[in-house]
Amino acid sequence: MSIKIDSDNLKEGLLGLVMALVEILKEVLQKQAVYRLESGNLRNQEAEKLGLAFMNLDEAIEKIKKDNGLEKTTNKIRNELDSIVDDTITKLINPITLENVK
Numbered sequence: 001m002s003i004k005i006d007s008d009n010l011k012e013g014l015l016g017l018v019m020a021l022v023e024i025l026k027e028v029l030q031k032q033a034v035y036r037l038e039s040g041n042l043r044n045q046e047a048e049k050l051g052l053a054f055m056n057l058d059e060a061i062e063k064i065k066k067d068n069g070l071e072k073t074t075n076k077i078r079n080e081l082d083s084i085v086d087d088t089i090t091k092l093i094n095p096i097t098l099e100n101v102k
Contacts, residue, residue: 012069012070012073013073013077015068015070015073016070016073016074016076016077017077019061019064019065019070019074019077020074020077020078020081022061023061023074023078024078024081026054026057026058026061029054030054033047033050033054
């Protein structure tokens with residue numbers, strides 16, 4: 001059985017995965033910034049700079065996705081990654097429940 005690899009689909013899939021991972025990392029960094037802000041570890045000026053940096057990053061991510069036609073691919077990959085993470089967390093928290101579903 002041979003596997004056909006379409007270079008355009010491969011490129012789109014890989015770029016979509018990279019963009020999805022960049023979005024996930026951005027969200028983790030945002031949550032960390034909020035945690036630091038709420039715990040009082042950030043001064044107002046630092047918080048403003050972080051807010052501006054995240055806004056600029058959001059704009060850059062959206063521009064890259066739009067310029068490369070990656071909106072749908074990135075969203076699809078994000079949904080699939082989110083589903084994998086949700087399933088994994090569910091298995092870790094309550095493995096017996098999933099065994100009964102099978």
